[in-house]
Amino acid sequence: MARTPGTRTERIGQWVWTTRADEPPTWWRAVLADPEPWLRDPSRHFKNSRNVTLARVPSPAPGQPGLVLRRLNYGRWRHRFCDAFRPSRAQRAFRSALALEAAGLPVARALAVADLRRWRWPVHAYLLSHEIPHTGTLAQWARQPAPWPRPLIAALADLLARLHAAGFIHGDLKASNVLMATDGQPWLIDFDGVRRFTRVPRARAVADLARLMTGILEAGGTEMPLTAARFLKRYCAARELNDWREWCREVLAGGGSGLG
Secondary structure (H helix, E strand, C coil): CCCCCCEEEEEECCEEEEEECCCCCCCCHHHHHCCHHHHCCHHHEEEECCCEEEEEECCCCCCCCCEEEEEECCCCHHHHHHHCCCCCHHHHHHHHHHHHHHCCCCECCEEEEEEEEECCEEEEEEEEEECCCCEEEHHHHHCCCCCCCHHHHHHHHHHHHHHHHCCEECCCCCHHHEEEECCCCEEECCCCCCEECCCCCHHHHHHHHHHHHHHHHHHCCCCHHHHHHHHHHHHHHHCCCCCHHHHHHHHHHHCCCCCC
C-alpha cells in the first residue's frame, strides 16, 4: 500500500500503524501499543454496534485533548470482503481526514490508523483522532423545539459550501456526522465515504445535501421546512449559485421531503 504523504509507518505491538509525521509521539502511543483495553469500558462508548465501536480515551493530564478511538468490527460480510482487496474504511477515513484538514475544513485531527488482518482477511481496523470538545451532534440539535438561530444556519451552510467548492463530497452526510460546538462552529466527522473531484458534480452535491436535509426534517418540528429553505439559500449564495430555488426543489425531492 502506498504511503500517504505527510505520514510515517511503524510497528507498535502487533500492529503496523500509519501515523501523521507532524505529530510528536506523546502519551497516546500507549493506546497504539494495545488499543483493545481502551474499548472495554461501556461508559466511554459513543457507539457500540456490530459494525463499529467508538470510545472516548480521556487525557491523563489537564489541558491535553482527549482522543476518540474507533474500531471497525466488520459486522457485515460485504464490508469485510471488499476491504480484503482494498485499503480498509479506516485507512480511507484517515486519508480523507488529512486531505480535508489540509483544505482548511474543520475536522477532528486524525492521528493514526492500523488494520489487523489474517492472510489479508480483515479482522479489525482502528482509527485514532483527537476529540472535539464541547460538542453535540446536529441530530441532537435538530430535536430541540426552538427555531434555529440564523448564525447557526449560516455557519452550517457555509461549511458545506466550502466542502463542495473544495472538491469533496462527504458521502454519508447525516445529522449525526455533523458536530455543533457550543461556540456555534460546526465540525465534520466520519469520513469513510468521502470522495474528491476536480469539480463536484451537481448531482453529487444534491445527494449530499438531501441526505442531511432528510434527517433534519424528520427530527425537527414545524419550523424545519423554513430552516431548510434558509439553509439552502445561504448555501447557494456561498457558492455563488443563482438558482437556489431549483436547488431547493432538487435537494428536497432527493430527500423525499417538501417545504410544506
